[in-house]
Amino acid sequence: GAGVSQSPRYKVAKRGQDVALRCDPISGHVSLFWYQQALGQGPEFLTYFQNEAQLDKSGLPSDRFFAERPEGSVSTLKIQRTQQEDSAVYLCASSFVRGGAPHIWMNTEAFFGQGTRLTVV
């Protein structure tokens, strides 16, 4: 497809259940980001990949959150033992910008997927 694809679009999980959220970035995009967006808030940074390397995971809220991008394309965000506070929209974004070259950002953008709306009941 032409854009960033995320699946599933909606996920309802029982508290304590593990979930896996998938992101298919735009082909050839080096950088991949995961964000968490709570209702009425802006997206909050979770983690950043450059190809298969997870260079920044400072935004992951707890060790229940784990992300991977083993072949440098598709990424999976896994949440173990889900809690009600994990309910949010999880957004994936990709860009061809390579980290460490800030001047390139001025003429590029991060493309977002439509997100996965996770509801923990």
Next chain:
Amino acid sequence: RKEVEQDPGPFNVPEGATVAFNCTYSNSASQSFFWYRQDCRKEPKLLMSVYSSGNEDGRFTAQLNRASQYISLLIRDSKLSDSATYLCVVNHYSYNTDKLIFGTGTRLQVFP
């Protein structure tokens, strides 16, 4: 304190009005600045980058004041279709990593 601060609004304006949004950021190492637009239950999309000299794209004008760490967005001749949430975004990086940091967003509602 959040790294990027915005007035959440909502701003309710009539069609044809001029409206301005402001944003402040706390990290003086931030290098790049953007406005993103997010429609209800949709993903954010880039509206425009913000350059030091200020830049304009049709009815939209963005300004950056690095000394005050302040970014603004001006929308002239508002249209109904401008109703959305406007997200102020800054980027800063350390060795080999990049982050886009988003503000909470300012909601705009344009009425007939």
